[in-house]
Amino acid sequence: MRRGAFASGVAAIALVWGLAAAPAVALADGPDDVIVTIPETGENPPVTPPAGGDRITNAQLRWGLNAESGGGAFAGGCNFLSAGRAGDSGGSRVWTASDGLYAPTDGAVRIEKPTADGGWTAASWDTKCLDPRGAAVTTASTASATGNQVVIDGGAGSRSAEGLEIRWSGSFTVAFYGGMTYWSITDPVLSLDSGGSGRLTGTASGYGTSMDDLTKWEPIAAATVVLAEIRGAAGDRGFTVTPEYLGVAATGAGQVPRTPQNAAYWGSFPQSFVDFHRLTGQQGYWLTTNGVRDAAKPASPVTVSYDAAAPVPVPPPAAGGAPASAAAPSNPLRLPAAVVAAVPDAPPIVAANAPLSTVPQAAGLVPEATGRWPALVLPLLASGSALGLAVIAVLSMMQLLPWQRAS
Template identity: 60%
Template sequence: MIERLAAGAIALGLVLAPAGAAFAADDDGAGAGGLDIVVTVPSASPETGRTITNAQLRWGLNGEAGSGAFAGGCNFLSAGKAGDTGGARVWTAADGFYRASEGSVRVEKPDAAGEWRLASFENRCLDASGAPVSAASFTSTTGNQVVIDGGVGTFDPARGAQIRWTGSFTVVFYGGMTYWSASNPVLSLDAAGNGQLTATGSGYATSMEDMSKWEPIAPRTIVLAELRGASIADGGFAIVPEYLGVTAPPDSGQVVRSTDNAAWWGSFPSSFVQFQKITGQTGYWLTTGVNATARSPRPCCG
């Protein structure tokens, strides 16, 4: 398997806002691969504590999660927790591992008009124009995103906020040769707006050096995103989670920070990277040396 090194597997923008609120997309919009996390909750006064119901989480992880791959066609997202394929192999329509929706979880992609549509196995490797995504381009992406409805929780200005979602999604690279799942995400913030988005990670261990390796990964809690200084105002907040300047765990393959790569140098959270060491996807979640400024962090919803 040839690794497509992803220096720009990058930081995320997160938005919490009243239900039905409209947000301005960044210049790349959906084509940026869903790099923003978007959380929508029912409208209420930010000065008073409240119970949150039916919150929505929308996320595309990073540009690599919807890009072309040098083997297997492309990388893509799937609803639900995928079962055991029995080895590092490419998924087919007939095997039933891919799902566009399951329970409260669905996968959406933008069409040529910029409208979100339910994804399918047939279009999982196509961009918004209907053309196949290319592994040779850092800007070629399907723009697929996971959407999870039904989040419940609480908000208290003196204590912070917590929202829990029930459901799983699967991140599939190289057409199915390596994949992992995130289940039951939880957003936790303290009164200062600092916190995390966590989930239970599971999947199957493999390696580019030894693709015959295929072992179940014991479920564990992983931090999907670290948040700092989220400001509650008018029932919502916008923030870019930590990535730029974040040092990955030792022996993760992160290159040394320099003046040349400082604009995009960073890493996903430590527990997330440690988990990816087992899945075989480490290089897609931290800076590995490739100039990928097209996937550098962009602020959301200003």
């Protein structure tokens, strides 16, 4: 099926997606720095506790993944969560209310948002892009976010001295760019050992295109991925813990080296997770790429309550994943709006959000972008500008400028 509008406009949109093509290298800043590489399933399989112990019949899982999953988008309005496994939109495009793709609830799954007074409320199509104060989220700051979270009740499993395992039935969808790219997770499973360490996994699916032919829209085969690596979770009623991200290195996914500028939020989601997103085109949103949205990428806290009827108290989520004092990443190349070519079928928001930096993704949905100007361009532009000003000054002294002669 052809998707002409997106095929024409994606090159312009790609430049503002906050991704950066870079070698998959993670370097420590000094001898005391530690790079954390989390082993995948084949090296450290999830722990399954033995039968017996405390049976769990109605556990609750609550998670917003990261701040970017509720942040403003450079096209399509915002990124958001939806209950259920979204159907086929037919192509890479912004969802509409009439599509029926968005759902605030689906079975035991629901989407909630924080309120201005510190509580929680049900999300809806009309409020999915609003922050707790009711203002539309923007890309101007990583502090602007809806804070939406997926909540799944009905988890069943067991808990003993050896660990725990809880399985939930249901799906949720993560939509970026108003639905231009989206994927789903079905039936998440939490497995922890006796020390409260383990993994949250799930079956991922979605839709992707080809770098070579953006008119293609193809379903992605379902695959089990690690959603979150968890360490030291503990609590009688449940727990809230921030999954591993900071200091985690990924390979083959475009992660940039750690620097003093990005150290406060440098890291990655689990390797199998970012590998899956090579197919969706979202890979650069789940690790550090030196893009303008890096501070919104670190994993948000995940909360598990062993009884959904008596859940663990959950404070409203923080907007960004980095401390307020963290320095912004460097994006030195800035281009004027004029460089965005007119695209007949592109959404109007493309022109309104002209690229501020070339930030391509290594592979997937977004084609590569040129990250440098030729070495002689800037000196020649500077020399040409100086010469032009000198000519104008001489003509002005001789009273030969057109408006001077006319007067």
